[in-house]
Amino acid sequence: MLPAAPAHAFSLPGSGQGKSVIILGAGLAGMTTAYELTKLGYRCTVLEARERTGGRCWSIRKGSTHTETVNPTQTAQLDEGLYFNAGPSRIPHHHQLTLQYCRELGVPIEIYNNVNEGAYHFSEGQGALSNKKIRIREVHNDMRGYVTEMLAKAIDQHKLDAALTTEDVTKIIEYLRAEGGLDADKLYKASARRGYVEAPGAGDKPGKIADPHTLADLLQSGLLSPDFYNVAEYTYELQMTMFQAKGGMDNIARALEKKLPGMIRTGAVVSSIQNLENTVRVKYTLKGAPQEIEAEACICTLPLPILSNLDHNFSSDVSRAIDFVPYIQTGKIGLQFKRRFWEEDEQIFGGITHTNNDLTQIFYPSNDYLGKKGVLIGYYNFNEKAKKVGTLSLKEREQLALEKGSLIHPQYKTEFEHSFSVSWHLTPYSLGGWALYSGDTRQTLYKAFIKPDKRVYFAGEHTTYLNAWMAGAFESARKAVADVHARFTEQRLQYPASTKEGG
Amino acid sequence: MLPAAPAHAFSLPGSGQGKSVIILGAGLAGMTTAYELTKLGYRCTVLEARERTGGRCWSIRKGSTHTETVNPTQTAQLDEGLYFNAGPSRIPHHHQLTLQYCRELGVPIEIYNNVNEGAYHFSEGQGALSNKKIRIREVHNDMRGYVTEMLAKAIDQHKLDAALTTEDVTKIIEYLRAEGGLDADKLYKASARRGYVEAPGAGDKPGKIADPHTLADLLQSGLLSPDFYNVAEYTYELQMTMFQAKGGMDNIARALEKKLPGMIRTGAVVSSIQNLENTVRVKYTLKGAPQEIEAEACICTLPLPILSNLDHNFSSDVSRAIDFVPYIQTGKIGLQFKRRFWEEDEQIFGGITHTNNDLTQIFYPSNDYLGKKGVLIGYYNFNEKAKKVGTLSLKEREQLALEKGSLIHPQYKTEFEHSFSVSWHLTPYSLGGWALYSGDTRQTLYKAFIKPDKRVYFAGEHTTYLNAWMAGAFESARKAVADVHARFTEQRLQYPASTKEGG
Known part of the structure; x- marks a missing residue:
């Protein structure tokens, strides 16, 4: 059912004909830059330390x-x-x-x-509900019940100093009753929302509902503690x-690899990246034998813990960022x-x-x-x-x-x-899951990666606000391609044009 | 990837060899009874008014x-x-x-x-958010924020008369902050949970978050009214x-039909169901021509609005239930x-x-x-x-x-x-979506369908607590088969053996 034709293909004006680019790392970011640069006419060589492509997409x-x-x-x-x-x-x-x-x-x-x-919440430790598997629906619906019951009571008794009109209060109470599943007295009672202990069926089987867990039990068993917060699925990326x-998932990597015939050297372990006057020189070993390659530009997607152990002549800003952003x-x-x-x-x-x-x-x-x-x-x-x-x-x-x-x-x-x-x-050639930025390091270290260090451009999830996501690889690849292409075609391109959330 | 072997097949002791059963309706309930009765040795004839099988599963x-x-x-x-x-x-x-x-x-x-x-909530009518499409995540996360903020404030100010220990209060406040996404001052501020107006990306694109909708706007635009309550997805069956x-979905019906070669007469419009001394006689027309058939038992799965217009000699209890349960x-x-x-x-x-x-x-x-x-x-x-x-x-x-x-x-x-x-x-031969029971009619009318009327057994979602669900057809079919088989093998079978919710 997947149409073969590219949708929203990435098309930039101008050609990279005659220019060569070295790409470090055949993960999603590296292969995507090679794929897009090749479309523009660049000659790409991808160096990959592993015997397989895909990097963390494995x-x-x-x-x-x-x-x-x-x-x-x-x-x-x-x-x-x-x-x-x-x-x-x-x-x-x-x-x-x-x-x-x-x-x-x-x-x-x-x-x-x-x-x-x-699925379950399972809390080992103290409390009446510990060491039991509790269906997530039980915790969700019990807590909706308790929270709305408490709030409805406070509102009913005019104990909130929120500026609510009488009409608002009526609507909010009505909402809370529905949201929490409160009864006519605005009290939480267990309902089918939290599941059955005996399923309803045909004939004389109406099903049986258990009592709710008490708020005290939920609290004391740790089921409302940070280990179980709903934030996991409330997070924008996990909704x-x-x-x-x-x-x-690595079918994505395999499909990219197929687009790059003869371009990827696997088993190529990079040891040095040097910005020279008009080129970048990369030294590496291939099956143990020392090799080197020069090109007019380099896109480096290596994870920072790997880069940190390489010989390079990056600026002090870049060098510090490489060494101090944790994974x-x-x-x-x-x-x-x-x-x-x-x-x-x-x-x-x-x-x-x-x-x-x-x-x-x-x-x-x-x-x-x-x-x-x-x-x-x-x-x-x-x-x-x-x-x-x-x-x-x-x-x-x-x-x-x-x-x-x-x-x-x-x-x-x-x-x-x-x-x-x-x-x-x-894991060799990764040495970490993904880059972890704080508010501080975003303001300081991060900035080093979003512009080139002379002829070396950086890509990979660590050069984005999409850490840990494949989207970081793809978005950074397109940005690196746009930046490299802008240099060689002397165009002022900006990637991305401000991306609105659809709709 | 679907193993062909039946899992948890329905196996009852004894044989129905030599006994014949008329089944009215080739929807899921009717075909399932025929399928299971055939396994037990019964000779089944299924009468279906439509030219296709499946009934509402279409x-x-x-x-x-x-x-x-x-x-x-x-x-x-x-x-x-x-x-x-x-x-x-x-x-x-x-x-x-x-x-x-x-x-x-x-x-x-x-x-x-x-x-x-x-997806969206779209409220036509009054209020600042009316006639706009609002992503569901915006309403969900804004309301989690407002509800937890109000409750945290009430708890903080000791305005709740709930019996909470100091330790409980600390844990609840911590939970509310996480649940609602409250800031250090326990106030709700918009976060990425409700989505971005500009997506985060590579380089200098941290993404942009919009302000939350105000509680007043949400209320006045009807987005917290019954039309939009979360109960839809909180409902046990919709989680x-x-x-x-x-x-x-009718691939299920098609697969059942394949199991019943030569057993189904389509275009067979039932006009009369009569309990006789030792048989049930069913009159019907087949392509307009009057027909009749007799068998030692009948399983009737016809929807009640259809049954209500047929000639039958059911008991007054059954007759009343047929006429008064709304669809x-x-x-x-x-x-x-x-x-x-x-x-x-x-x-x-x-x-x-x-x-x-x-x-x-x-x-x-x-x-x-x-x-x-x-x-x-x-x-x-x-x-x-x-x-x-x-x-x-x-x-x-x-x-x-x-x-x-x-x-x-x-x-x-x-x-x-x-x-x-x-x-x-x-829709002819349905005349309604599904049976609608109230607490009252469950206690009165419903009971008529869960035991046979002489030799006529009832099946279909209207004879279960699983109204509107295919599960009602399947569960009632098994119950009817067990009941019929119990009559002819003189066994005391009960279906189902109390079904525990798994785990």
Whole structure:
């Protein structure tokens, strides 16, 4: 169903004929710059340290291999047809450029079911609801009930000093009653919104509703603490609708690679980047042998922790930014199971279970629903938790995922088959998940990357306000292409022309 | 990816060999009873008034025809490959039996993206925000902000007489701040959660956020009124995850029909149902010619408004229930467009726009994203609005859908191609959407259908607590089969064994 013709293709006036550009990194940013520069007539060479393209856009399938800085090499034992995305796994509906490249490159997409009211909140620790799996709908609807009940009472008793007219008050109370599911007395009672303990059916089966959790229990069990805040799905980028590439997110990378025949040198490990008088010179090793290449411009998409260890003659501003912008520590483990017990036994189709333990999250697959086998993301954690789990051996990571996961899904014990784990901060040529900017470093360090350092242009999510998203790769690639092309055609181009949110 | 083997197949002990059953109606309930009874050895005859099977489970495709009680026949002009579901279009993830039949019958499913924060609320009428399309995320996040801000203030000022400990108060305030996105002073300020007016991007594009809508504007523009309450997606049956059958919901009906070779007589219009001493006699016309058939049992799935006009000798309880349970008036219009402007121009992928005008809702398709053409449900309305629209001519319905829809999507005017409308309460052999029970009629009239009237058993969504859902057809079919089988095998079976919500 995907029309082959490019929609909103990126077309700039003028030609880059006769000009050469070195591109460092064959991730999405690097390959997209090469793809777009080639359209404009430039001669591109892409240097990629890994034996594969795609960078962090990487799906683990049968036979995928991975060697971290500390652990031995893993080879994925997944069955044919199964996969999980070790890197980006979601596309927000408003990342127009990502969707456009899916369309232009003919990569089919499908819904990523990020919000699932039937998944769980699981709090280990203290409180009456701890160590129990609570359907997210129970927490959501109980809290809507309690919050609106308290507010309705305060408004009713004229205890708010908000300037509300009588008419406003009537409307707000009516809204709160509907929003919270309050009864005629404006009190919260459990309703079907939070689910049934016995499903309604035919004949004399009206279904049975459980009592709500008490506010005290929810509070004391940590279910309203930062580990479980709704902000995850309230975040603009995580609101539905979300998408994934069918069959694995790296189909986007594969499709880009196909557009760059003969242009990408894999196994090319860069050691030095030097701005010369009229060129950029890059030294690298190819299968161990030293090589060098010069071109009239260079687009550097290497992650900052990698750049930080290279020889370069960048300005002090750029050099400082490279060294001081931190990257997130993050890891995922894929767990293959013999059957999709989360669907068959628990009616969980996609979505995320949140925990306050080291797992942080369990992602259920948004594809092949009702299929036979499946792969869960057994943990997807960040910062201290990811650091701690990263230090474990591969076997210990698997044990952790299974042990903690079994608290939620006891089926783990009998249905587990294989695991494959990736710690991005321990992954060579990445050494981190994505750039983490604060308000401060945005004002100071970040600025260094948004203009060229002589003939070296920077691209990658770390040069955008779209950190961690594939959109950052695509948007920065287009900006770098526009900037390089402006230099050589002596045009004043600006990318992007102010992008309005559609509609 | 769908395993062919039945999961959780319905297996009852004993055989129905030598017994015959007449089934009235080849909708999902009727065909499912025939399918399951046949497995048990019964000889089944299904009488269906229409020339097609499926009943309300009906997808409109190129060449579909429809003749209502008042309007001339329509023939769908949709392009090959396009469709819309005139009847049920959504499967909740907890309707296990519906999903099980999809699996058993080999009907592939895909996500129905019922909740889309990027769709609109559109209020026609008074107020500063009326006649504007407001992204749902704006209303959601603004209201979370205002509600939590007001409550945090009341709690802070000890204005609530709730029995909260100091520790509870701290936790609740922390929760409210996160839930509402309040600032350090516990005041609501607009954040990225409600979207951008300029998207963030590469380089010096941090994105731009608009001011929140004021509470007064939201109230006075009707956006917090019953037309827009979140209850739609809070309803248990409408919470994500939801599914649809790939390619049209009536693929479920088609798959069932294939299991019943030679058993279904279409064009068979029932005129009389009589319980005799040891049989049931059903009179009907087949292509106008009078026919009759007798069997040892009958399962009647005809909608009550149809039954009400037949000759029968049911008990007074059953007769009264048939005559007095109301059915909803409801209608849909499918609108084919030349291009998917809602996706291309407005980044709306699936989900629902709500209005307070006669359209009530616009449904965006949850399939073939990024495709070329598409079919919107231009209205899906109920009760008085459906009644009013139903009285219009086909052309006037189309004009209404286009005129009101153009207020939201001006692209309607240039992109529209074809329409097809269905008013269920004006549709022969249905005469309504689904049974509407009140608390009262559940206690009185409903009871008549959950036990047999002599040799006639009732099935269909109107004999369940799952009204309007395909699950009602499936659950009632199984109950009817179990009841019939219990009679003939003299077993005490109960269906269902109390169904626990999984997990």
